[in-house]
Amino acid sequence: MSGTVRIMYMGTPDFAVPALEALAEPAANGSVSRELVSVVTQPDRPRGRGHRLAPSPVKARAMEMGLPVAQPESLRGNAEWEETLANAAPDLIVVCAYGRILPIETLRYPRLGCVNIHASLLPRYRGAAPIHRAVESGDSETGVTLMYMSEGLDEGDMIASRSMPIAGIDTGGLHEALSKLGAELLMDEFDAIISGTAGREPQDSSAATYAPPVKKDEGHIDFSADAAAVCRKVRAMTPSPGAYAYLGDEKIRIWKAEAEPAEQSGLREDYSNNGRFSEGSDRAAAKEPDCAAAKKPDCAGPPAPGKIIGTDGGTIAVAAGQGETVTITMLQSPGGKPMPASDWLRGHIIGKDTAFR
RNA sequence: CGCAGGGUAGAGCAGUUGGUAGCUCGUCGGGCUCAUAACCCGGAGGCCAGGGGUUCAAGUCCCCUCCCUGCAA
Numbered sequence: 203m204s205g206t207v208r209i210m211y212m213g214t215p216d217f218a219v220p221a222l223e224a225l226a227e228p229a230a231n232g233s234v235s236r237e238l239v240s241v242v243t244q245p246d247r248p249r250g251r252g253h254r255l256a257p258s259p260v261k262a263r264a265m266e267m268g269l270p271v272a273q274p275e276s277l278r279g280n281a282e283w284e285e286t287l288a289n290a291a292p293d294l295i296v297v298c299a300y301g302r303i304l305p306i307e308t309l310r311y312p313r314l315g316c317v318n319i320h321a322s323l324l325p326r327y328r329g330a331a332p333i334h335r336a337v338e339s340g341d342s343e344t345g346v347t348l349m350y351m352s353e354g355l356d357e358g359d360m361i362a363s364r365s366m367p368i369a370g371i372d373t374g375g376l377h378e379a380l381s382k383l384g385a386e387l388l389m390d391e392f393d394a395i396i397s398g399t400a401g402r403e404p405q406d407s408s409a410a411t412y413a414p415p416v417k418k419d420e421g422h423i424d425f426s427a428d429a430a431a432v433c434r435k436v437r438a439m440t441p442s443p444g445a446y447a448y449l450g451d452e453k454i455r456i457w458k459a460e461a462e463p464a465e466q467s468g469l470r471e472d473y474s475n476n477g478r479f480s481e482g483s484d485r486a487a488a489k490e491p492d493c494a495a496a497k498k499p500d501c502a503g504p505p506a507p508g509k510i511i512g513t514d515g516g517t518i519a520v521a522a523g524q525g526e527t528v529t530i531t532m533l534q535s536p537g538g539k540p541m542p543a544s545d546w547l548r549g550h551i552i553g554k555d556t557a558f559r
Numbered sequence: 560c561g562c563a564g565g566g567u568a569g570a571g572c573a574g575u576u577g578g579u580a581g582c583u584c585g586u587c588g589g590g591c592u593c594a595u596a597a598c599c600c601g602g603a604g605g606c607c608a609g610g611g612g613u614u615c616a617a618g619u620c621c622c623c624u625c626c627c628u629g630c631a632a
Binding site: 247248249250251252253444453455514515516534535536537538539541542544545546547548549550551 | 561571630631
């Protein structure tokens with residue numbers, strides 16, 4: 203039936219799965235019928251422990267749903283790809299985190315164009331790591347944008363966007379939420395895209411910002427930053443690439459940390475003996491050892507950033523910059539699994555001068 | 560066949576050169592105290608991941624399997 207729209211979906215990681223599932227659903231009553239004629243994803247690559255060849259999440263899901271999958275090595279000047287495209291003869295290509303730049307020939311192929319789901323409120327955070335950067339920057343909200351693709355990096359005209367508050371959610375949580383939000387947005391705009399009545403607003407390039415890929419070492423927490431910044435960093439880097447700091451020569455992953463209100467940091471009078479310091483279990487002593495050691499009459503100097511200043515109540519209080527305190531509530535030793543700080547503390551004796559670096 | 564660290568009591572860990580399983584927390588009972596997430600005393604709770612082997616004797620040594628984790632991709 204000529205009334206059926208042929209769709210090609212291109213995506214690779216988990217983030218692209220919800221949209222795939224949504225497209226695979228039969229169209230709702232009253233909508234134009236559609237057929238997902240081809241799912242394109244990155245070739246299986248050796249991944250994970252053991253370097254076993256593994257399919258991408260999108261491929262795995264597509265196979266489960268019995269959809270035809272194509273995994274071209276390259277899209278540029280590749281006869282195999284041209285053939286795939288010609289056979290699928292898509293009217294529309296939907297792209298979501300495919301992982302490769304689409305050549306102009308491909309962008310021009312479908313009569314209804316190519317649309318892309320991007321995990322930010324464009325024109326902010328064009329590029330590879332929009333979610334990480336939004337969290338790291340302390341933005342109060344982020345979202346997803348559906349747009350027509352152009353040759354530039356995430357520069358296409360916007361169809362619509364949807365926002366959500368970031369609140370205390372980490373990158374992992376937002377990743378999941380935004381992937382679903384993106385799928386919803388796609389479906390809501392779907393009929394309009396088919397009928398050619400979808401919105402088409404050019405991006406204000408002067409307001410554009412870029413979200414460069416996150417490098418591994420960006421996860422190394424610098425405790426000399428203020429407490430709020432440390433916590434943002436932890437949330438931004440969780441679960442990937444992971445926030446960490448060194449305790450001795452052990453690389454400790456930090457999964458959750460909270461900024462302790464400044465006004466509270468100064469007056470924690472409850473020196474519970476719960477915190478098991480190896481000697482002189484008095485937390486007060488642990489709090490100002492520098493002064494004592496330096497024989498300074500004035501003990502107003504805050505503990506050095508990174509120093510563990512207390513382990514009350516099953517959490518780990520660490521000195522941050524500006525005399526502030528960050529409380530670690532979930533962490534992971536190398537080779538171990540992530541665990542609440544209370545559990546972690548059972549197996550680790552913290553000395554008075556123990557500090558993260 | 561990428562590299563590496565693990566799987567021991569409900570939780571987190573220790574267990575030295577092989578010799579009958581310990582610690583902290585929790586839990587149960589009792590005590591102390593004006594009081595306590597405090598302290599004291601006592602108890603319960605483990606086929607030491609699974610399978611094979613070496614040995615008088617294996618958590619501990621050797622081989623295999625399963626599972627977990629970090630790194631690297």
